[in-house]
């Protein structure tokens with residue numbers, strides 16, 4: 147395979163990953179600020195679910211792409227591995243949280259829904275911070 151196809155695979159995966167990152171943080175913050183938009187919370191939640199799903203899928207595709215071109219996943223430093231573990235944990239818990247809200251949250255109190263979005267925003271900020279460490283310590 148040419149270097150071109152490899153770079154293209156990484157670049158296209160990164161497009162999805164970048165927009166997913168923008169969506170998970172942006173949608174949670176926008177739902178909360180400047181005022182909590184309780185009436186649109188479910189629509190924001192769908193966008194956030196899609197965003198976390200895109201992060202998990204494109205993150206996995208990053209790993210698979212490396213495996214396909216190199217026959218191995220990258221040899222990460224322990225700090226980079228920890229940053230990756232933080233991202234995976236944040237993504238898994240956020241995806242579950244927003245899914246639980248969509249399935250069960252119809253009669254949650256406003257304050258509870260607001261807290262849920264605050265946790266989602268915090269998980270997105272944590273994952274984005276971990277991404278920087280993964281990038282520069284790998």
Ligand code: HEM
Pocket residue numbers: 163164166167170171201202204205206208209233234236237270271273274277278280281282284
């Ligand atoms: C299952 C979850 C995830 C996996 C497996 C994953 C995996 C990866 C990988 C392999 C890279 C390339 C790293 C590099 O260039 O050295 C990357 C980059 C990135 N990820 Fe993730 N990721 C996940 C979740 C997330 C989440 C939840 C966010 C943000 C909310 C995020 C934000 C980013 C950003 C911004 C970059 C680009 C960093 C840069 O090159 O400057 N990722 N991710």
